[in-house]
Amino acid sequence: MPSPAANALTRQHRRELAAVTALVTDRVRRTAMQASVGDIDGWWQRILEELVALVAIAWRRARGLSSDYLIEHARIEGVTVDPTLATWVTDQVVTSLRVRGPVLFKTNVGRTGEPTAARATMARTLPAAASRLVLAGERDTVARTVEDSDVIVGWRRVTDADPCAFCALLASRGAVYSQGTVRFEAHDGDECTAEPLYEHEDEPPEVAELYQEWLDATAGTGGKAAIRKWRAYWDAKER
Numbered sequence: 001m002p003s004p005a006a007n008a009l010t011r012q013h014r015r016e017l018a019a020v021t022a023l024v025t026d027r028v029r030r031t032a033m034q035a036s037v038g039d040i041d042g043w044w045q046r047i048l049e050e051l052v053a054l055v056a057i058a059w060r061r062a063r064g065l066s067s068d069y070l071i072e073h074a075r076i077e078g079v080t081v082d083p084t085l086a087t088w089v090t091d092q093v094v095t096s097l098r099v100r101g102p103v104l105f106k107t108n109v110g111r112t113g114e115p116t117a118a119r120a121t122m123a124r125t126l127p128a129a130a131s132r133l134v135l136a137g138e139r140d141t142v143a144r145t146v147e148d149s150d151v152i153v154g155w156r157r158v159t160d161a162d163p164c165a166f167c168a169l170l171a172s173r174g175a176v177y178s179q180g181t182v183r184f185e186a187h188d189g190d191e192c193t194a195e196p197l198y199e200h201e202d203e204p205p206e207v208a209e210l211y212q213e214w215l216d217a218t219a220g221t222g223g224k225a226a227i228r229k230w231r232a233y234w235d236a237k238e239r
Contacts (some may be wrong), residue, residue: 051130056088096132165234
C-alpha cells in the first residue's frame with residue numbers, strides 16, 4: 001500500500017490536473033456554443049488553430065505536472081525515477097477534435113434535422129474530447145516512464161470522486177497493470193490517473209472496498225453478464 005504521503009500526493013496531483021482540464025473544457029464549451037450552424041465548416045476553420053493551441057498549452061502543463069509528480073512520488077517511496085516525457089502529435093489532436101466537433105455535428109443534423117440541438121450536443125462532446133487530449137500529456141508520460149523504468153513494477157488506476165462504471169471497474173482491479181500493460185484505457189471526459197508501484201504490496205482500503213463491491217454486485221455471474229450487471233448496479237447507485 002502506498003505511504004500516506006504518497007497517497008496524498010496522488011490525490012493532489014489529480015486535483016491539479018482536474019483544474020487544468022476544467023479551464024479547457026469551459027473555454028471549449030463556450031466556443032462550441034458560438035458555432036455557426038449554417039456554416040459549420042467555416043466556423044471550424046476559423047477556430048481550429050486557436051483550439052489546438054489551447055489544448056497544446058494545457059497538454060504541456062499536464063505533462064509537466066506528471067513529470068514533477070513521478071519524481072516526487074518516487075522520492076517519497078525511497079526510489080529514483082527519471083520520467084520519459086510524452087510527445088505531442090498535432091495531426092492526431094486535430095483529427096480527434098474534428099471527429100468530436102464538426103463531423104459529429106453533421107452526423108446529428110443529418111439524423112435529426114435539428115442543427116441547434118446538434119450544436120448543443122457538440123458543446124458536450126468537444127470539451128470532453130479536449131479534456132482527454134490534454135490528459136494524454138500526463139497519461140502518456142506515466143505510461144512511457146513505467147515502460148522504461150527499472151524500479152516501477154506496475155501501476156494502479158486512480159479515479160475521481162464520481163467515476164463511471166467503466167472506470168470504477170478498472171480501478172477495482174488495483175495494481176494489476178504491469179510494464180507489459182502500460183496502455184491507459186481512457187474515454188472522453190475521463191479524469192482518471194495512474195499511480196506507480198515500486199514493489200508488490202497490499203491495495204489501499206478504497207481499492208479493496210471497491211473490489212468487494214464488484215464481487216457483491218456480480219455474484220453468480222461471469223464474463224459479459226457480470227459486466228452488464230456491474231453497469232446496471234453502478235448506474236442505479238449513481239442515480
